[in-house]
Amino acid sequence: MIVMLRARRGCSLTGKLRDAAVRYRQSVTSWNSSASSNKYRETVLLPRTDFPMRPSGQELLEKELQIQRECGFSELYSWQRNRKGKEFCLHDGPPYANGDPHVGHALNKILKDIINRFQLMRGSRVHFVPGWDCHGLPIELRALAECGEEAKTLFPIEIRQKAKDFAERTIERQRAAFIRWGVMADWDKCYYTFDKQYEAKQLEVFHKMFDEGYIYQDYKPVFWSPSTRTALAEAELEYNQQHVSRSAYVKFPLVKVPSKLASASGNASSVHALIWTTQPWTIPANQAVCYMPNAEYSLVKCLNTEELYLLGTECVESTATILDAKFEILQTVTGSDLKGGVCRHPIIPGRESQLLPANHVTMVKGTGLVHTAPAHGMEDxxxxxxxxxxxxxxxDENGFFTEAAGLELQNKYVLNEGNETVIQMLHGANMLLKEDNVRHSYPYDWRTKKPVVIRASKQWFIDTASIKDRAQELLKKVKLIPHSAMNSMLAMLDRRTYWCISRQRCWGVPIPVFYHKETAEPLINKYTGNHLIKLFKEHGSDCWWTLPLDQLLTKEILKKSGGSDVSDYVKGEDILDIWFDSGISWAHVLEGNVADVYLEGKDQLGGWFQSSLLTSVAAEKRIPYRKLVVHGFTLNESGEKMSKSIGNVVDPDVIVNGGLDPNQDPPYGADVLRWWAAESNVFTEILIGKNILQAARDDIFKLRNTLRFMLGNLYNFNPETDGVPSEQMLMVDQYLLHLLQDYSTKVTEAYKECDFGKVIRLLLAFINRELSNFYFSIIKDRLYCEDEKSTKRLSCQTVLDEVLDVITRSVAPILPHLAEEVFQHQSNQKEPQSVFRTGWIKASSVWRKPGIVEAIEGACAIRDSFLSSIPGKNALEYDITIIIEPSLLLELMEQLQGEEISSTSQLNELMMASHTTLLTAIPRDMPAESDLIEGKFEINLEGGDIIEETSYKVIVHSATKERCPRCKKYTSTSALTPCQRCLDVIAGKWSV
Structure with missing residues (x-):
């Protein structure tokens, strides 16, 4: 049995075949161009369809909206929820309700919709509930900005109402855009993090985690935003690579020299531990100088000043260069030998700093000794x-030094004048060796784009250190696309020892805790929790600000909690981090189930993916998703981040509907936007711009042209009455079905892997290579010139009908508007249904026929040899003779042409010549002025057990007959009379 080809298929994308196809199309076009003079035109079955090839402008927009209405886009989600089928859940990560829809939204929502539509067509009951993240500082700031000066006088409940109003207006704009993009959902049943039921569920999860010991209050350093006066989680930071800090090399005088250094140091007062810092403002809070226990340290003499310095041995040379000094090494010890050393604080009299071991110290930058201010560093x-x-x-909360810092520093902003003052104080105390500006990566508040500081304060935390091992173990069982994202997320989890969840604002869900006025001890337990959950279900979280304290903390609850007087307590003023808000969406939306897919941008590896994982593992001991799909960020065409201030933002509304100047910004419609998104689901940055969108539109036009050709040639075909069984088809038709089955399998697998870019590559390759450049080029003679109901023509139409159906379904999840448009144009649909209600590709396994593959691809190899000998010429102008000695290849070619010479055989159709002769030996009377081409074709039998390589020869010479006025082939005895095939077709219809 023939199972595979060793040679590449001859009918692949070769320049020779493309050229021949173009020339053949040009000859076919003559039917149209000579309509008035060709009396046989009416007997030619040319394509008929009103399917437009290049709709544009208002026509395109109106057509898409018409399709959405007539094909039931708005009812599709509810329809599929009411049918039977396997449940498939894609949980929607809620977009933030703080601005207009942007291309990031488009990318994310469209990718999700492609997955959902594919699953729907495969028979699943899709569970997809869109949601919005509605709380938090960005919304609060935008709402307050609209209020102007009035914002300064607003009470918390008034701020909350204005923030909610702003979020609701934003949601409606985003919702309208998502619907216009064709995203399938029940848009009347979405979830919002400010819903009463959602907020109540959030409190349930909070209390469950508190009861398990995962939530606690502590005083420790956190990222703090002076610009918004609140603590931040790491996921709320963005790092400015161009930030400039004041760096300083500072001396810490040793008042107690470690015993191992005492002999070499002599006078202790002249020995200084040398540190380097990019945050001099933290030096007033210094409590220690840390060293690396296993590293080497050197006591050096500065030959410039005669001072003795202690620093890491690896850093001696680089530090001397930076300080423009010469160092002489007096003694080298290990870090552990520094134990017991004590330094004097460089600017605060009477304060001492111990030399202490620490694992976070490195020799990469600085001096190998690290200034340690516990209130301003996590490792510290x-x-x-x-x-x-x-x-x-x-x-303080505004980033200013407090009174405790001393009169010189009090009320100075630490990142500018405070920094400068500290540097001047160091200089005045003769403890500053060098200061300079350094450009480096520094954390910024992602909302205000201003730098943050690290400062200790009393906050509420989640003990992620106790959760992360189990979370990592479960995460390893999740499928990540791309898989490379797994290491990133595992590493982020590993670094996260705690999660600060308290925020010092008012637009959000309050942390449900009361504090004793005198002791500041928090009151939170199951009694307070159950009561507040009931209140939230009834009133929403506004009740924390609207109800009196004795209704929030009743006498009965206080008695059960061991208290006596409600007036002894105050309610907390902090709200929950919005990452906790959105992170518990699984509890509200999934209702105890696990989502099949979460799909978001790569920033969510440290954001929503992680907050969902941590809260679910802590509260439910399980992970909320089976698969994570990650995509990159959107950048402009030049690879730059889009910014309104720069003016390089690509607006999805302008993409779809066009701009003020249609010549500058033409309307592309929703399907072009969807095509762009489908090509972009990769873990890299995703570019978008005019050239990229035009390329997407051109690709869709190519697809439309292919679909239009098939529709036009199926106008008189009914598959129920005209369809030809595959075993009765011509071999090339069976071969095309074989390729179609292979395409169907690959494209289905690509969808399953969420590799929509591969879907598009497979689609374009199939329509360009297999269809336009191969199949369509050789079947036009059959379609146009054979009898309307001949088996040869019906065989071809049966294939076109199958191909049209497969292509339409395979592209439907990506281009739903185009797929529905094609579906409505199919003439065999009496009452056309939505393509999405009729299932996925129905490819048949019987289409796979390896033996036929050998025959067709062997013929294509021979045809390539022929075409290579007539570059730039029309193949119809030639007759060819193929010589193959008795062999398996000859047997295959004889299946394509039973007679010795033919102008209508399957072999001649593949050769695209006027006549093909098949012989076993070179004829004695070779035509004059003919060319002889030689070639070889290798056939692999029985999985490689038998390999047969066969030689062949092709004789090429000019056609000997006249050009038929009907089919344009050189097969007629007279230029005025149709060839015999054409005469047989038109016989009985009219006389010549």
Whole structure:
């Protein structure tokens, strides 16, 4: 049995075949161009269809909207929910309700919709509930900005109402855009994080995690935004690579020299531990100088000043260069030998700083000794906790030094004038060796785009260190697309030891805790929790601000909690981090189930993906998703981040509906936007711009042209009465079905893997290579010139009907408007239904026929040899003779042409010549002025057990007959008379 080809298929995308196809199309076009003079035109079956090839402008927009109405886009989700089928759940990560829809929204929502529509067509009952993230500072700031000066006088409940109004207006704009893009959902049943039921569910999860010991209050350093006066989680930061800080090399005088250095140091007062910092403002809060226990440290003498410095041995040379000094190494010790050393604070009299070991110290930058301020660094805080050091925060909520920092620093902003003052104080104390500006990556508040600081404050935290091991274990069982994202997310989880969830604002869900006025001890338990959950279900979280304290904390609850007087307590003023808000969406939307897919941008590896994972594992001991699909960020065509201030934003509304100047910004419609999104589901940055959109539109036009050709040639075909069984088809038709089955399998697998870019590549390759450049080029003679009901023509139409159906269904999830338009144009649909209500591709396994593949691809190899000998010429102008000695290849060619010479055989159709002769030996009377081409074709039998390589020869010479006035082939005895095939077709219809 023939199972595969060793040679590449001859009918693939070769320049020779493309040229021949173009020339053949040009000859066919003559039917149209000579309509008035060709009396045989009316006997030619030319395509008929009103399917437009290049709709544009208002016509395109009106057509898409018409399709949405007539094909039931708005009812499709509810229809499929009411049928039987396997449940498929894609949980929608809620977009933030703080601005107009942008291309990031388009990318995300369209990718989700492609998955949902594919699953729907495969028979699943899709569960997809769109949602919005409605709380938080960005919305609050936008709402307050609309109020102007009035914002300063508003009470919290008034701010909340204005923020909610703003969020609701934003949601409606975004919802309208999502509907216009063709996103399938029940848009009347969405979820919102400000809903009463959602907020109540959030409190349930919070209390469950609190009861499990995962939520606690503590005083420790957190990322703090002076510009918004609130704590931030790491997911709320963005890093500015161009930030400039004041860096300083500072001396810490040793008042107690480690014993191992005492002999070499001589006078202790002249020994200084040398540190380098990019945040001099933190030096007033210094409590220690840390070293690396296993590294080497050197005591050096500065030959410029005669001072003795202690620093890492690896850093001696680089530090000397930076300080423009010469160092002489006096002694080298290990880090552990520094134990017991004590420094004097460089600018605060009477304060000492111990030399302490720490694992976070490196020799990569600086001096190998690290200035440690526990209130202003995460690692610093860990050192302080281990060694019981003081954690004194000298910076207030606005980023200014407090009174505790001293008169020189009080009320100065730490990142500019405060920094400068500290540097001047160091200089005045003769403790500053060098200061300079350094450009480096620095965390910024992602909302205000202003730098943050790290400062200690009392906050509420989730103990992620106790959750992450189980979370990582479960995450490894999740499928990530692309898989490379797995390591990124695991690493992020590994670094996250705690999660600050309290925020110092008012637009959000309050942290449900009361504080004792005198002791500041928090009151939170199952009694307070159950009561507040009931109140939230009835009133929403506004009740925290609208109801009196004795209704929030009743006497009965206080008695059960061990208290006595409600007036002894105050309610907390912090709200929950919005990542906690959205992170518990699984509890409200999934209702105890696990989502099949979460799909978001790569920033959510540290955001919603992670907050959902941590809260679900903590509260339910399980992961809320089976698969994560990750996509990149959208950039403009030049690879730059889009910004309104720069003016390089690509607006999806302008893409779809066009801009003020249609010549500059033409309307592309929703399907072009969807095509762009489908090509872009990769874990890289995704470009969008005019050239990219035009390329997408051109690709769709190519597809439309292919679909139009098939529709036009099926106008008189009814598959129920005219269809030809595959076993009765011509071999090339069976071969095309074989290719179609292979395409169907590959495109289905690509959809399953969410590789929509591959779907598009497969589609374009199939329509360009297999259809336009191969199949369509060789079947036009059959379609146009054979008898309308001949088996040869019906065989071809049966294939076209199958191909049209497969292509339409395969592209439907990506281009629903185009697919529905094609479906409505199919003439065999008496009452056309939506393509989405009729299922997925119905490819048949019987279409796979390896033996036929050998025959067709062998013929294509021979045909390529023929075409290579007539570059730039029309193949119809030639007759060819193929010589193959007795072999398997000859047997295959004889299946394509039973007679010795033919102008109508399957072999001649493939050769695209006027006549083909098949012989076993070179004829004695070779035509004059003919060319002889030689070639070889290899056939692989029985999985490689038998390999047969066969030689062949092709004799090429000019056609010997006249050009038929009807079919344009050189097969007629007279230029005025049709050839015999054409005469047989038109016989009985009219006389010549």
């Amino acid at each position: 805080y860990s050192v302080a906790s281990h060694h019981k050091l003081s954690v004194d925060c000298l910076v």
